[in-house]
Amino acid sequence: MAEHTASPPADITGTGDGGASTPESPAKSDRAVVRDALGVGVAVGLSGFASGVTSAGSGLSLLQTCALSLLVFTGASQFALVGAFAAGGNPLTAAAGAFFLGVRNAFYGLRLSQLLALPRAVRPFAAQWVIDETTAVSLAQPTRRGARIGFAVTGLTLYVLWNLTTLLGAMGADAIGDTDAWGLDAAGPAVFLALLAPMLRTTTERAVAGIAVVLGLGLLPLLPAGVPVLVAALAAPLVLCVEGYRSGRTGGGAGRTGEAGSNGQRHSAEAEKEDR
Template identity: 85%
Template sequence: MAEQKALEDLRVEGDRPDGVVVRDALGVGVAVGLSGFAFGVTSAGSGLTLVQTCALSLLVFTGASQFALVGALAAGGAPLTAAAGAFFLGVRNAFYGLRLSQLLSLTRAVRPFAAQWVIDETAAVALAQPTRRSARIGFVVTGLSLYVLWNVTTLLGGLGAEAMGDTDAWGLDAAGPAVFLALLAPMLKSATERAVAGLAVVLGLGLLPVLPAGVPVLVAALAAPAVLWAQGRRGGDVREGER
């Protein structure tokens, strides 16, 4: 009887009502989608036209890469270097896609369209669900709400920046990095994550005076393998000492 009750409790905990999944997915979509306004302002301040700014959100649709691209351009970086930094940041979405393709198990006809929505937020919501059905609902609701709101707020941010004129005079050039930090900070829960973030900041800021704009972002990406290598080396030394 005790085992049967435990199994029933497990099934109850693992079964999430559709309404709960939709609510959580909408919360993520709305919260992150509003930061599209900051991107619109930052992009306009970097010299991109309103059409170019909106095209980035419509076609690229990965916030980190978009901010990296316009940030490098605003700092005077070459377009090719800026695009390279944005590309390498966007590569992580391909790894999300490998996991989500198994979890969601979508038809071949749908996969090319779903690929546009494979980003940090949709992957996080989908992977947090206990069943395939709830994962699909979370992925679609998060992707749709975030895509629509991100593009609407990008347009509003670009229009607002044009109306204000010089965004640097308003201090809005710092809007993008501020939003980035606000999204990143709550995710740094383990010592390893904090070490990677700290080293990336040191590399990125420390190399700004000596490397072309956009290149420090690429170098900062080496923080993750460097920290993991150091941890592996320390773990090996500890095992050697125990012997």
């Protein structure tokens, strides 16, 4: 019975493929895309409260805190900048660290520009919403229409909620008091790690993350605030260089093995001719 079940069905369609047809996967409904996008936007947008509290607690004014969320609008860079200020770091090193963390959004934009194919007049405004969450939701959709809906709903929901909760957090910072006592100073790194962890799927990505953590934490007591995160960025080219060296050696060894094999075949052929 098992063998009969495992055998291919008879070809009754005349196509020569056993009559098996692979139906196309149905496109995701607009309602499902909106539901997923709202879930991501609301969940992440509420963490703006921690950003506002931490920013105000580090010495930024209410106007500066709100302007940071409105104009920068990338949580990791905001937390890095505020964290460096809170630690007494130099404004230039703090801004440099936030800038390098935000550079990843430019690479997201390269992919999303092809996927969304938005009109040129809309692209400068859409660029403000190119972040981790909008990219993840857009790439998860099977169609361009779904990707556009996911990008728009996630971006709008997250932008509005993030800035609103940032304002509320900054206004309530005085009532909360010392953010360190509440542990809110760890909210930024916690949110960033929660976003980063699911992306570390390969050995190379985990190696880069691990070395970056070691460099950042190891140099924290030795260098001014904001500088360790810049040095930690060297983890990526370091790992890539090591991988390139290893793959080069492996490829060279394979080439030498293939060359030796071909030489052996030639010698065997020559010996066979001599015997004849």
